[in-house]
Amino acid sequence: MLILTGSLLGLLIGSVLGLTGAGGGIFAVPALVFGLGMSIRDAAPVALLAVGSAALLGALQGLRQGIVRYKAAALLAATGAFTAPLGVTLAHQFAAWCLNLIFVIIMLVVAGRMFISSIQSETAAEPATLKAKPCHVSDKTGRFVWGARIAITLGAIGAVTGLFTGLLGVGGGFIIVPALAYASNLRMHSIVATSLMVIALLSAVTFFSAWSQGVLLSGPTYAFALASLVGMAMGRLVAPNISSRMLQRFFSVICVVVALMMLMRNVG
Template sequence: MEILGFIGALMMGLTLGLIGGGGSILTVPILVYLFSVDTVLATAYSLFIVGLTSLIGSFSHISQRNVHWRTAIVFGIPSIISVYLTRMYFVPLIPEQILTVGSFSLTKPILILIFFAVLMVFASYTMIRECKKCKEKQVGEIEYNYPLILLEGLVVGTITGLVGAGGGFLIIPALVILAKLPMKQAVGTSLVIIALKSLIGFVGDIKGSEAINWHFLGNFSVIAIIGIVLGSMLSKKVSDEKLKPAFGYFVLVMGLYIITKELFFHHA
């Protein structure tokens, strides 16, 4: 199972490098199901892995001037604050045992996984459908809808804090539609935002660092980084118009599998 898990880490990085988002949605399921990592700890691991991988992936975009720093700051600050507060204060407040109905017990790990799976289904929809607004080349001066950008930053930060996903599938459309960024700049800016908010959110878990297996975390991260470097190289040759919907269907199947398993076969 570990070999499959590390192959999954490579694929996660590869996808992130190829299409600029979406790959991080697989990190928690890989950690939970293939490495048997505790669900809450897996969300913390995911923040570190996704943050570090996105940081490495952003370097090429920075060198190509595909990062719009003003937008990164406007979107990033509320996102960073909310992800840190969520990890530090909200996640620890969720009770281990939430409710019991008959033989089914809704626990904290099951709740997080189900919420994560619902997020995966939503992510798959955004990847499968044709987003014409995202494909249009934007021209002219960049515009801002400040209230919506700030609100989106808070929402994405909270989701990231809860489930450990980078949220690129939410950030990129927001940057294109709300900030009127060209697609390439949206991808580059998104990677910078994901890196900052994920790594700072991980700091909220450092207080429980005795539970963190740094050796394992390092190995997984290195393989994911190799994947994002390879993905960035392949992205110049492979069109994401077919790749993104195909990956979307895969994420959809994974999300439905997690919901079914946790709700109906958890005790099997």
């Protein structure tokens, strides 16, 4: 029964990650907590294995399509790799209720930002505003125009992403996607694909860091990870046919619901 539950949850999480590029990780931990009865500390590395594997599948698809900004992804992942082990170490210093509360706060912040983003996406930005962003993309090549400013900006985003990846076991897409949307004029489909590559790389680093500290996987957790790959393929297939604005709003509502469930569990 637990293996079936893990498989269904994996399908759901993989689908969300494929659709949004940002939601799988933040839902994976609550899914494991409520669906398989795991603690946040135990669920985190399992979530990373599932989300990282699914993200790798999506990133490979993006590479074939030529929409992954792989140099940016490499820089984001490299800086995140330094802070991810620190996050894993910090996770063992916090009490379970404290990690729960941090997770709830982050989910509510993400929900708010995603809903606001869905409203702002209805209004196109002016070209002059786009060029003022620190991570400018060339109109001719579709690639970043590299310099010190862009390197520092992407490095900072990667460092913050790595820290939260290790601390909470989330893939980091909920940081990368809005951060790149704010700091660059990169198209959203390219942001999502680049985010998936960073998630895959950071999840691998963080999972092996946690694994070295004695993390063990069971049958249901393996089923969860494998099913997430199928969900990712399904999500990436359906994503082009769904309005991104509607996806963002649905995602924000689900985030609030899950956050309240986590908060009730914390209080109980």
